[in-house]
Amino acid sequence: MTPRIAFAAACLLAPLFATVAIAADPPGAAIPAAAPTEATAPAILARQPLPRVYSAGQPAANEWAGIAGHGVTTVIDLRPDSERPGRDEAAEVRAAGMAYHPIPVAGAHDLTPEAARTLWQAIDAAPGKVLVHCASGNRAGALLAIAAAREGGMTPEQALELGREGGMTSTEPRVREVLGLPAASGNP
Known part of the structure; x- marks a missing residue:
């Protein structure tokens, strides 16, 4: 048998031998878990509306290390x-090794083109993944x-969909107003 045929035969038969080996284990024997290929993202990072941008609600104080461990380098906090x-989020974030940028948005009235420009510039300047919350x-x-x-070149309709993917709900009427879109049907 040539080396090439032997290699092909080994590749074809390996799954069969693995199945036989597992089947031959006594009942209740532990089956080794497959090695993870990439760390699982913390649940707080479930929304990723842009390739390197996550959006979320308020992370707990004990979640920052996991967030940083998933490659987030910058946290942009929209909460005043x-x-x-009683919480010093800036200190919590920095202690986990990430940069912290506050952009206070107290309500829909603070959803302005100026705040959006500040957000876009902060995302653009970040060296890695970003969490906006x-x-x-x-x-x-x-x-x-x-x-x-306004800053990223998306059409207003595309941007509206991105916002929904990012968690936008009750602020949609204000976003439609800023983007020059008509009110959604059913909205006054």
């Missing part, structure tokens, strides 16, 4: 300090939508 009494993701998705349309 008054929404987090507010309390629930609603303001994060909304400001990302405005930024994507």
Whole structure:
């Protein structure tokens, strides 16, 4: 048998031998787990509306290390300090090795082209993955939508969809207003 044929035969028969080996194990024997190929992202990073941008609600103080461990280098916090009494998020984020940028957006009235420009510039300047968060993701998705349309070259409709993917819900009427889109049917 030539080396090439032997290699092909080994490749074809390897799964068969693995199946036989597993079947031959006594009942209840532990089957070794496959080695993970990439670390699983923390649940807080479930929304990723842009390739290197996550949007979320407020992370817990004990989640920053896991967020940093998944490659996030920059946290952009849209919550004003008054929404987090007793917490120093800037210190928490920096202790986990990430940069911290506050862009206070207290409500829909703060969803402005200027705030969107500031957000886009902070994302653009970040050296790696970015987490943009507010309390629930609603303001994060909304400001990302405005930024994507005003600064990122997306059409208003594309940006609106991106905002929804990012967590935008009740702020959509304000985003439509800023982007020059008509009110959604059913909205006053």
